[in-house]
Amino acid sequence: SQKIEQNSEALNIQEGKTATLTCNYTNYSPAYLQWYRQDPGRGPVFLLLIRENEKEKRKERLKVTFDTTLKQSLFHITASQPADSATYLCALGGSQGNLIFGKGTKLSVKP
Amino acid sequence: ETGVTQTPRHLVMGMTNKKSLKCEQHLGHNAMYWYKQSAKKPLELMFVYNFKEQTENNSVPSRFSPECPNSSHLFLHLHTLQPEDSALYLCASSQDRTLSTTNEKLFFGSGTQLSVL
Numbered sequence: 001s002q003k004i005e006q007n008s009e010a011l012n013i014q015e016g017k018t019a020t021l022t023c024n025y026t027n028y029s030p031a032y033l034q035w036y037r038q039d040p041g042r043g044p045v046f047l048l049l050i051r052e053n054e055k056e057k058r059k060e061r062l063k064v065t066f067d068t069t070l071k072q073s074l075f076h077i078t079a080s081q082p083a084d085s086a087t088y089l090c091a092l093g094g095s096q097g098n099l100i101f102g103k104g105t106k107l108s109v110k111p
Numbered sequence: 112e113t114g115v116t117q118t119p120r121h122l123v124m125g126m127t128n129k130k131s132l133k134c135e136q137h138l139g140h141n142a143m144y145w146y147k148q149s150a151k152k153p154l155e156l157m158f159v160y161n162f163k164e165q166t167e168n169n170s171v172p173s174r175f176s177p178e179c180p181n182s183s184h185l186f187l188h189l190h191t192l193q194p195e196d197s198a199l200y201l202c203a204s205s206q207d208r209t210l211s212t213t214n215e216k217l218f219f220g221s222g223t224q225l226s227v228l
Binding site: 093099100104 | 219
Protein backbone atom coordinates (compact mmCIF):
# COMPACT_ATOMS: atom_id res chain seq x y z
CA SER A 1 0.00 0.00 0.00
CA GLN A 2 1.01 3.63 -0.43
CA LYS A 3 3.08 5.00 2.39
CA ILE A 4 4.41 8.45 3.24
CA GLU A 5 6.95 9.05 5.97
CA GLN A 6 8.07 12.39 7.30
CA ASN A 7 11.47 11.93 8.85
CA SER A 8 10.64 12.75 12.40
CA GLU A 9 7.75 13.77 14.56
CA ALA A 10 9.68 16.72 15.93
CA LEU A 11 12.68 18.80 14.92
CA ASN A 12 14.34 21.39 17.16
CA ILE A 13 16.76 23.92 15.74
CA GLN A 14 18.39 27.20 16.70
CA GLU A 15 17.22 30.50 15.23
CA GLY A 16 19.15 31.47 12.12
CA LYS A 17 19.95 27.90 11.11
CA THR A 18 18.47 26.06 8.14
CA ALA A 19 15.69 23.61 8.93
CA THR A 20 15.49 20.56 6.66
CA LEU A 21 12.41 18.36 6.72
CA THR A 22 12.16 15.10 4.81
CA CYS A 23 9.25 13.40 3.11
CA ASN A 24 9.76 9.85 1.80
CA TYR A 25 7.22 7.74 0.00
CA THR A 26 6.83 4.18 -1.25
CA ASN A 27 4.52 2.30 -3.60
CA TYR A 28 3.44 5.51 -5.29
CA SER A 29 4.26 7.60 -8.33
CA PRO A 30 2.97 11.08 -7.57
CA ALA A 31 2.40 13.63 -10.28
CA TYR A 32 3.17 16.39 -7.79
CA LEU A 33 3.90 17.06 -4.16
CA GLN A 34 2.66 19.82 -1.87
CA TRP A 35 3.84 21.20 1.47
CA TYR A 36 1.50 22.73 4.04
CA ARG A 37 2.04 24.51 7.33
CA GLN A 38 -0.28 23.88 10.27
CA ASP A 39 -0.36 25.94 13.45
CA PRO A 40 -2.01 24.64 16.65
CA GLY A 41 -5.78 24.87 16.50
CA ARG A 42 -5.75 25.85 12.83
CA GLY A 43 -6.15 24.12 9.50
CA PRO A 44 -3.20 23.50 7.17
CA VAL A 45 -2.09 26.36 4.93
CA PHE A 46 -0.64 25.69 1.48
CA LEU A 47 3.01 26.67 1.00
CA LEU A 48 4.50 25.16 -2.15
CA LEU A 49 3.75 22.73 -4.94
CA ILE A 50 6.39 20.92 -6.98
CA ARG A 51 5.67 18.72 -10.00
CA GLU A 52 7.33 15.41 -10.87
CA ASN A 53 9.34 17.00 -13.69
CA GLU A 54 10.70 19.77 -11.45
CA LYS A 55 13.80 19.33 -9.32
CA GLU A 56 13.53 22.41 -7.13
CA LYS A 57 11.11 25.18 -6.24
CA ARG A 58 11.78 28.29 -4.15
CA LYS A 59 9.62 30.85 -2.40
CA GLU A 60 11.32 33.48 -0.27
CA ARG A 61 13.15 31.54 2.50
CA LEU A 62 11.56 28.23 1.50
CA LYS A 63 13.03 25.66 -0.87
CA VAL A 64 11.59 22.32 -1.90
CA THR A 65 13.34 19.57 -3.83
CA PHE A 66 11.75 16.52 -5.40
CA ASP A 67 13.74 13.41 -6.32
CA THR A 68 11.50 10.82 -7.96
CA THR A 69 14.37 8.32 -8.11
CA LEU A 70 14.96 8.46 -4.37
CA LYS A 71 11.20 8.93 -3.82
CA GLN A 72 11.95 11.83 -1.56
CA SER A 73 11.21 15.51 -1.08
CA LEU A 74 13.25 17.86 1.09
CA PHE A 75 11.78 21.05 2.52
CA HIS A 76 14.24 23.72 3.64
CA ILE A 77 13.65 26.88 5.64
CA THR A 78 16.72 29.10 5.59
CA ALA A 79 17.50 31.69 8.27
CA SER A 80 14.84 30.13 10.45
CA GLN A 81 12.87 32.25 12.92
CA PRO A 82 10.78 31.37 15.99
CA ALA A 83 7.72 32.35 13.92
CA ASP A 84 8.49 29.39 11.64
CA SER A 85 7.63 27.03 14.50
CA ALA A 86 4.69 24.90 13.33
CA THR A 87 3.86 21.46 12.00
CA TYR A 88 4.72 20.93 8.34
CA LEU A 89 2.81 18.41 6.26
CA CYS A 90 3.75 16.92 2.93
CA ALA A 91 1.07 15.65 0.59
CA LEU A 92 1.37 13.62 -2.59
CA GLY A 93 -0.98 14.08 -5.52
CA GLY A 94 -1.57 11.63 -8.34
CA SER A 95 -3.54 11.24 -11.52
CA GLN A 96 -6.54 10.03 -9.53
CA GLY A 97 -6.80 13.44 -7.94
CA ASN A 98 -6.45 12.36 -4.31
CA LEU A 99 -3.99 14.00 -1.99
CA ILE A 100 -2.27 11.64 0.45
CA PHE A 101 -0.90 13.39 3.54
CA GLY A 102 2.00 12.52 5.80
CA LYS A 103 1.72 12.73 9.59
CA GLY A 104 3.72 15.93 9.70
CA THR A 105 6.89 17.15 11.39
CA LYS A 106 6.64 19.58 14.28
CA LEU A 107 9.36 22.19 13.93
CA SER A 108 10.48 24.25 16.92
CA VAL A 109 12.87 27.16 16.33
CA LYS A 110 14.52 28.35 19.53
CA PRO A 111 15.66 31.97 19.94
CA GLU B 112 -8.09 34.19 6.89
CA THR B 113 -8.26 31.41 4.31
CA GLY B 114 -11.77 32.14 3.05
CA VAL B 115 -13.14 28.93 4.58
CA THR B 116 -15.12 29.28 7.79
CA GLN B 117 -16.09 26.42 10.06
CA THR B 118 -18.49 26.43 13.00
CA PRO B 119 -18.47 25.56 15.78
CA ARG B 120 -14.77 25.65 16.66
CA HIS B 121 -15.29 23.26 19.55
CA LEU B 122 -17.99 20.68 20.20
CA VAL B 123 -18.56 18.26 23.05
CA MET B 124 -21.29 15.71 22.58
CA GLY B 125 -22.58 12.54 24.12
CA MET B 126 -22.86 9.32 22.17
CA THR B 127 -26.62 9.69 21.81
CA ASN B 128 -26.61 13.31 20.62
CA LYS B 129 -27.19 14.63 17.13
CA LYS B 130 -25.14 17.62 16.02
CA SER B 131 -24.03 19.25 12.79
CA LEU B 132 -20.80 20.85 11.65
CA LYS B 133 -20.98 23.72 9.20
CA CYS B 134 -18.53 24.93 6.59
CA GLU B 135 -18.78 27.93 4.29
CA GLN B 136 -16.30 29.05 1.65
CA HIS B 137 -16.12 32.53 0.10
CA LEU B 138 -13.62 31.68 -2.63
CA GLY B 139 -15.92 30.76 -5.48
CA HIS B 140 -14.60 27.20 -5.46
CA ASN B 141 -16.53 24.24 -6.81
CA ALA B 142 -15.12 21.41 -4.73
CA MET B 143 -15.45 20.91 -0.99
CA TYR B 144 -14.01 18.25 1.31
CA TRP B 145 -14.31 16.86 4.81
CA TYR B 146 -11.13 15.57 6.46
CA LYS B 147 -10.58 13.96 9.85
CA GLN B 148 -7.37 14.65 11.76
CA SER B 149 -6.59 12.48 14.77
CA ALA B 150 -3.54 12.84 16.99
CA LYS B 151 -0.39 11.35 15.47
CA LYS B 152 -2.25 10.27 12.32
CA PRO B 153 -2.29 11.70 8.80
CA LEU B 154 -5.23 13.66 7.52
CA GLU B 155 -7.94 11.23 6.42
CA LEU B 156 -10.19 12.18 3.54
CA MET B 157 -13.84 11.48 4.36
CA PHE B 158 -16.03 13.00 1.66
CA VAL B 159 -15.65 15.00 -1.53
CA TYR B 160 -18.23 17.13 -3.27
CA ASN B 161 -17.75 18.61 -6.73
CA PHE B 162 -20.37 21.02 -8.04
CA LYS B 163 -22.66 19.92 -5.17
CA GLU B 164 -22.46 16.25 -6.13
CA GLN B 165 -20.79 13.74 -3.83
CA THR B 166 -17.95 12.18 -5.76
CA GLU B 167 -16.20 10.31 -3.01
CA ASN B 168 -17.02 8.55 0.25
CA ASN B 169 -13.97 6.93 1.78
CA SER B 170 -15.80 4.10 3.55
CA VAL B 171 -16.99 6.46 6.25
CA PRO B 172 -19.45 5.01 8.82
CA SER B 173 -23.06 6.00 8.31
CA ARG B 174 -23.11 7.86 11.63
CA PHE B 175 -21.41 10.63 9.60
CA SER B 176 -23.78 12.13 7.03
CA PRO B 177 -22.62 14.94 4.72
CA GLU B 178 -24.83 17.48 3.00
CA CYS B 179 -23.91 19.99 0.31
CA PRO B 180 -26.84 22.27 -0.56
CA ASN B 181 -24.71 24.47 -2.85
CA SER B 182 -21.07 24.97 -3.83
CA SER B 183 -20.44 27.36 -0.95
CA HIS B 184 -21.83 25.35 1.95
CA LEU B 185 -21.04 21.95 3.39
CA PHE B 186 -22.43 20.25 6.45
CA LEU B 187 -21.47 17.14 8.38
CA HIS B 188 -24.35 15.68 10.38
CA LEU B 189 -23.31 13.57 13.35
CA HIS B 190 -25.37 11.02 15.27
CA THR B 191 -24.63 8.21 17.72
CA LEU B 192 -20.90 8.83 17.55
CA GLN B 193 -18.28 6.81 19.38
CA PRO B 194 -15.46 8.12 21.62
CA GLU B 195 -12.94 7.13 18.92
CA ASP B 196 -14.59 9.67 16.64
CA SER B 197 -13.10 12.44 18.75
CA ALA B 198 -10.80 14.39 16.43
CA LEU B 199 -10.32 17.65 14.55
CA TYR B 200 -12.70 17.80 11.59
CA LEU B 201 -11.44 19.97 8.79
CA CYS B 202 -13.32 21.36 5.84
CA ALA B 203 -11.43 22.34 2.70
CA SER B 204 -12.19 23.69 -0.73
CA SER B 205 -10.45 23.81 -4.09
CA GLN B 206 -11.23 25.31 -7.47
CA ASP B 207 -12.61 21.99 -8.63
CA ARG B 208 -12.13 18.29 -8.05
CA THR B 209 -9.56 17.63 -10.72
CA LEU B 210 -6.47 17.84 -8.51
CA SER B 211 -4.58 16.11 -11.27
CA THR B 212 -4.29 19.47 -13.03
CA THR B 213 -1.26 19.99 -10.74
CA ASN B 214 -2.23 23.54 -9.98
CA GLU B 215 -4.79 22.69 -7.38
CA LYS B 216 -4.25 23.44 -3.75
CA LEU B 217 -6.56 23.01 -0.81
CA PHE B 218 -7.83 25.85 1.34
CA PHE B 219 -8.67 24.64 4.83
CA GLY B 220 -10.88 26.04 7.53
CA SER B 221 -9.71 26.15 11.14
CA GLY B 222 -11.59 22.97 11.96
CA THR B 223 -14.02 21.79 14.60
CA GLN B 224 -12.40 20.07 17.59
CA LEU B 225 -14.90 17.34 18.46
CA SER B 226 -14.97 15.44 21.74
CA VAL B 227 -17.35 12.50 22.12
CA LEU B 228 -18.02 11.50 25.71
